[in-house]
Amino acid sequence: MNNDCGCDKARAELEEYLRNEFCRTNAEDIRSHLETCEGCQSELHVGIVLTQTVQRACKEVAPEELRDQLLLTLRTLESR
Template identity: 85%
Template sequence: MTDCGCDKARAELEEYLRNEICRTDASEIRAHLETCEGCQSELHIGIVLTQTVQRACKETAPEELRDQLMARLRGLQVL
């Protein structure tokens, strides 16, 4: 296993977080993250950002707002 370096680790960090890269690349990035504090910091920011977005996506708008939005969309479709 080799250290991929900061450039590759940072370029592929989002895919790494979502498990969207091959095992070899993931292993190289994981090995790099074990020793690089700068990239560990980037990873932490990525994790916090991902969790925040996931929480925000679980929220639902109030029913009245959804009804108003749907009415406007229907109005636009008629035009």
């Protein structure tokens, strides 16, 4: 007998939910569960913070000097 109140499903699909990769029905099911489950709300908060941190890190650009050094090194290696 399965006593799961929806936490297993919500936690297993949390990443897809955060990326809006669900159809409306599945998203509403998870959203409804999250509204009433403090444990899953905590998981959601961690997921949101992690997602935002990764997104910010992906937007960073290497300093111009480092990029120039890498390009010079690559060109030197290619010419050998």
